Amino acid sequence: MAYTIKINGAAHTVDVDGDTALLWILRDVLGLTGTKFGCGVGQCGACTVLMDGKPLRSCSMPISALATAEIVTIEGVTGREADAVQKAWIAHDVPQCGYCQSGQVISTIALLKEIRKPTDDDIDLAMNGNICRCGTYVRIRAAIHDAARTLAT
Amino acid sequence: MRGSFLWVALCVGAAGALAMLVLYDREISPAFSQEALRPANSFARITDVRTRSIALFVEAGKVLQHPRCVNCHPSTERPRQTDSRRLHLPLVVRGADGHGAPGMRCTTCHHSDNFDSAGIPGNEHWGLAPQSMAWEGRSLGQICEQLKDPARTGNRDLAAILKHVVTDSLVLWAWSPGRGRNPAPGTNAQFGELLRGWAESGAHCPTP
Numbered sequence: 001m002a003y004t005i006k007i008n009g010a011a012h013t014v015d016v017d018g019d020t021a022l023l024w025i026l027r028d029v030l031g032l033t034g035t036k037f038g039c040g041v042g043q044c045g046a047c048t049v050l051m052d053g054k055p056l057r058s059c060s061m062p063i064s065a066l067a068t069a070e071i072v073t074i075e076g077v078t079g080r081e082a083d084a085v086q087k088a089w090i091a092h093d094v095p096q097c098g099y100c101q102s103g104q105v106i107s108t109i110a111l112l113k114e115i116r117k118p119t120d121d122d123i124d125l126a127m128n129g130n131i132c133r134c135g136t137y138v139r140i141r142a143a144i145h146d147a148a149r150t151l152a153t
Numbered sequence: 154m155r156g157s158f159l160w161v162a163l164c165v166g167a168a169g170a171l172a173m174l175v176l177y178d179r180e181i182s183p184a185f186s187q188e189a190l191r192p193a194n195s196f197a198r199i200t201d202v203r204t205r206s207i208a209l210f211v212e213a214g215k216v217l218q219h220p221r222c223v224n225c226h227p228s229t230e231r232p233r234q235t236d237s238r239r240l241h242l243p244l245v246v247r248g249a250d251g252h253g254a255p256g257m258r259c260t261t262c263h264h265s266d267n268f269d270s271a272g273i274p275g276n277e278h279w280g281l282a283p284q285s286m287a288w289e290g291r292s293l294g295q296i297c298e299q300l301k302d303p304a305r306t307g308n309r310d311l312a313a314i315l316k317h318v319v320t321d322s323l324v325l326w327a328w329s330p331g332r333g334r335n336p337a338p339g340t341n342a343q344f345g346e347l348l349r350g351w352a353e354s355g356a357h358c359p360t361p
Contacts, residue, residue, distance in 0.1 A: 114256060
């Protein structure tokens, strides 16, 4: 069946089964491979994208349920929060292997849009669903605080 | 002799592998199993009204205390998962409105319907019951008193509760929980009739 979905500001029509997860539309149909497959069951956060500005595990969302939602992937993030996060991520040299990082960055942008100056507890609650096997959590937390300081200026 | 030893070793190894396979299968895909409910009219033979009322509630309690219901009526800030009622993974909390913390809302993973391909349950109202309606760790008598107290049920009286349990789509979800989850006992209609019979017989509660 054909579905028209809005990804990074552009409409795309794809012909797939209704129970195809958004993750596989992004990666296999549209070639947006910045969004990663980690677990496929909503446990790791590697596939996180923004849906109407809120974080979404794209492995959990069948295309038939997307309707008119606007999806933003790591390839399409823009704005003050994205710039601040990118700067902080580079300054703190956050990634190690990098596999989980698009999900970490997306979740951070969503958190900073909602809470301008998150506490450690805010960060833990918002980010604990994004797993990093390299254990870069300390640098992630420091970079989030750094990005928040940038946004406050 | 050596052949016998090899044969025993092979058998033991095969049995071990089979056990691991069964345990693995049970973990990711438990066998479908549903407890039955006694129909409400089967309690009519109990002549003492108070005893009948309590018996009806105890039967309905098989639903109220089933993991499909209790897991999202936690006494802490954290919901539980599976029939073993382990804490929800990843870590999520009730939040200010019962739908999670900023940046980690229920809708990060749960949508309007079950998504069996990813093993993720869903409903348009997905969220936790308020703290005042926590059932985890409570006795049936305590749950019964909660249900009769509008201060704890969001100002729902018994009539509203009886309507809620047979019309709210998240309550109904307990009987259609998606692949790999055992549904609540009986049917939603049976559950509704049991609670109606309990209310009509005086809404007496078991001893807390």
